[in-house]
Amino acid sequence: MNAHQALTRRQALATAAALAPVLAAAQTAGAPSSNATGAPKPFEIKPLPFDPTKLTGLSERLLKSHWENNYAGTIRALNSVRDRLAVLSADKATPAFLYGDLKREELIRRGSMVLHELYFANLGGSGRAGGALAEALKNSFGSAEAWEDDFRRTAASLYGGSGWTVLAWNQHTHELHNYWASDHSQSAVMGTPLLVLDLYEHSYHIDFGASAARYVDAFFANVHWDEVHRRLEGARKA
Numbered sequence: 001m002n003a004h005q006a007l008t009r010r011q012a013l014a015t016a017a018a019l020a021p022v023l024a025a026a027q028t029a030g031a032p033s034s035n036a037t038g039a040p041k042p043f044e045i046k047p048l049p050f051d052p053t054k055l056t057g058l059s060e061r062l063l064k065s066h067w068e069n070n071y072a073g074t075i076r077a078l079n080s081v082r083d084r085l086a087v088l089s090a091d092k093a094t095p096a097f098l099y100g101d102l103k104r105e106e107l108i109r110r111g112s113m114v115l116h117e118l119y120f121a122n123l124g125g126s127g128r129a130g131g132a133l134a135e136a137l138k139n140s141f142g143s144a145e146a147w148e149d150d151f152r153r154t155a156a157s158l159y160g161g162s163g164w165t166v167l168a169w170n171q172h173t174h175e176l177h178n179y180w181a182s183d184h185s186q187s188a189v190m191g192t193p194l195l196v197l198d199l200y201e202h203s204y205h206i207d208f209g210a211s212a213a214r215y216v217d218a219f220f221a222n223v224h225w226d227e228v229h230r231r232l233e234g235a236r237k238a
Contacts, residue, residue: 039086042079045072046117050124050224057218058123062206070202071116078109111184115164118196125224133229140176147178151197152216154178158199159212167195167228169235176232192235195228 052063085102088094129137134144141147147167155165163182168191170177179188187193197219204215 038090040082042082043075043113045075046120049121055123055218056126056221057207058222059207062204065206066198066203067120070200071113071120074109074112074116078106078113081106081109108184111187115166115184115193115196116198118193119198122195122224122227123219123222125222125226127225129225129228131229133225133232136176136232147176148220151178151195154180155197155199155216156213158182160210162200164199165197166191166193168193169232171235171238192231192238194231194235195223 048063048067052060052067055063081102085099085106088099088102128134129144137144137147141150151165151167157180158165161182163180163186164184166179166181166188168177168179168188169175170188170191172190176194177188177191179191181187197216199212204212207218208215
């Protein structure tokens with residue numbers, strides 16, 4: 001074993017040792033964030049903003065599983081990662097690669113938290129986009145129907161994989177656009193999410209198996225368009 005191989009092995013062992021408490025905490029349901037001095041204030045798990053028994057085509061079992069296992073789970077993990085970073089930041093001898101591993105995990109978990117909260121908040125409605133929102137879609141896509149076709153085709157490109165489809169207002173170009181993301185850390189530069197669709201398998205498999213297209217149909221039947229319009233108005237004012 002040469003010196004480079006030995007160093008790499010030591011780095012891997014050090015990373016595993018440092019991440020072990022984080023992973024253990026993430027797997028423990030309800031594990032609280034550390035209250036040690038200097039630890040950041042933990043993020044709170046937000047309740048579902050709708051009655052999960054009343055959505056069309058999406059079961060209570062699916063919605064509660066998604067909320068508890070994926071959304072709440074990522075909040076617990078994020079709080080644990082942030083506590084660990086607070087400890088390591090006080091140790092000036094912490095290797096940069098180890099700190100970077102935790103920063104990457106923080107980025108992914110934080111992205112998952114934000115996208116899941118936006119996703120759940122844009123459910124619980126019905127009907128179609130109207131008023132100023134429909135006009136904005138027409139200005140950017142030619143018509144609301146053309147926008148929906150593009151959104152669905154973007155979503156279909158993720159079937160069988162994982163990721164998100166997001167309608168966003170771009171603060172730089174001042175237009176609406178549908179964006180593709182393969183994980184929680186990808187987002188459009190200067191893009192403010194307005195409508196968020198989760199396409200990870202956990203968001204639909206309980207109800208639809210591998211039929212992601214049927215899930216997207218059910219998603220559209222439950223979009224909370226007033227919330228989407230509120231986000232657009234806020235993004236424009238910003």
